[in-house]
Amino acid sequence: MTNLLVSCPSCSEKGYIDVSEESLKDVKRGLLAVNIPPNVICSHSFIIYIDNNLVIRDYFIADYQFQIEIPVLDTLGEKKDVIVPEKYLVNLNLIKLNVSANLMTYILKSIFLKKKVLIISEETFLNNIILNFFKYITQDNFYLDISMISNENYKQEKKKYKDYMVFEGSTIINNVKKLINPKKLAIEKDIVHRFLSDMDLNSSLLVLRNDINKIYLFSKSIVDAINSLDKKEKINILKINKSLEETHNVKINNLYLEFLVDIVRNYFEINVPSIFESFHDLL
Numbered sequence: 440m441t442n443l444l445v446s447c448p449s450c451s452e453k454g455y456i457d458v459s460e461e462s463l464k465d466v467k468r469g470l471l472a473v474n475i476p477p478n479v480i481c482s483h484s485f486i487i488y489i490d491n492n493l494v495i496r497d498y499f500i501a502d503y504q505f506q507i508e509i510p511v512l513d514t515l516g517e518k519k520d521v522i523v524p525e526k527y528l529v530n531l532n533l534i535k536l537n538v539s540a541n542l543m544t545y546i547l548k549s550i551f552l553k554k555k556v557l558i559i560s561e562e563t564f565l566n567n568i569i570l571n572f573f574k575y576i577t578q579d580n581f582y583l584d585i586s587m588i589s590n591e592n593y594k595q596e597k598k599k600y601k602d603y604m605v606f607e608g609s610t611i612i613n614n615v616k617k618l619i620n621p622k623k624l625a626i627e628k629d630i631v632h633r634f635l636s637d638m639d640l641n642s643s644l645l646v647l648r649n650d651i652n653k654i655y656l657f658s659k660s661i662v663d664a665i666n667s668l669d670k671k672e673k674i675n676i677l678k679i680n681k682s683l684e685e686t687h688n689v690k691i692n693n694l695y696l697e698f699l700v701d702i703v704r705n706y707f708e709i710n711v712p713s714i715f716e717s718f719h720d721l722l
């Protein structure tokens with residue numbers, strides 16, 4: 440057993456946790472995710488990611504109490520035996536070690552909002568690696584516009600990037616129209632955590648890409664359903680969801696549906712009524 444000093448990302452309370460050598464054996468590449476339940480360090484619960492030198496690389500606060508149910512879609516070929524081309528895997532551990540869980544969450548959210556992303560970073564050797572990673576996971580689905588800049592250049596050219604979501608480390612530097620609400624990122628965080636905590640590089644990347652493909656497919660299906668409606672017919676998101684579930688033989692819970700509705704509004708720019716409104720319309 441190894442004692443590890445942990446400090447809570449919410450309240451800074453410090454305490455020790457035990458990590459077994461056994462669990463670290465497999466962390467040759469990537470990170471070991473350790474869940475800290477409430478009342479171990481303090482009243483909060485959070486996740487830490489440890490590298491194979493027992494260094495805590497990242498903290499992550501999950502803002503949900505339960506495991507989120509992400510619908511499983513057979514038709515998408517969610518197979519783990521697909522081999523990802525080596526060029527996407529060679530540097531994947533660098534992504535896991537250098538792109539923080541929060542940054543990855545914010546970038547995913549920006550992609551779902553169809554916003555351009557700018558990362559302030561001095562580590563230029565990572566630029567292409569990060570770019571290729573996001574290209575791979577958004578291939579054939581979401582539009583991607585991501586670039587990197589040094590701190591000094593950003594200071595000089597700030598005005599040019601007014602409509603970009605700008606991030607530095609784990610911090611949001613420019614939040615366009617306050618579209619990112621850090622307290623409402625449950626699905627994004629869940630996806631990121633599953634990616635970071637899966638120590639098999641191939642399957643972690645594959646599952647991540649499947650998750651994003653699925654989000655695109657579902658939100659696009661909602662858009663198609665709306666477009667096929669009679670012009671006079673009022674959009675009812677619950678009705679649409681029901682037929683979506685039947686077509687794809689899945690169960691879509693309200694949290695996930697709300698997340699999809701957000702994408703329909705922001706990414707596809709279609710104004711749809713909320714689940715709540717749709718529920719009342721059905722009464």
Ligand SMILES: [Zn+2]
Binds near residue numbers: 449452
């Ligand atoms: Zn705390």
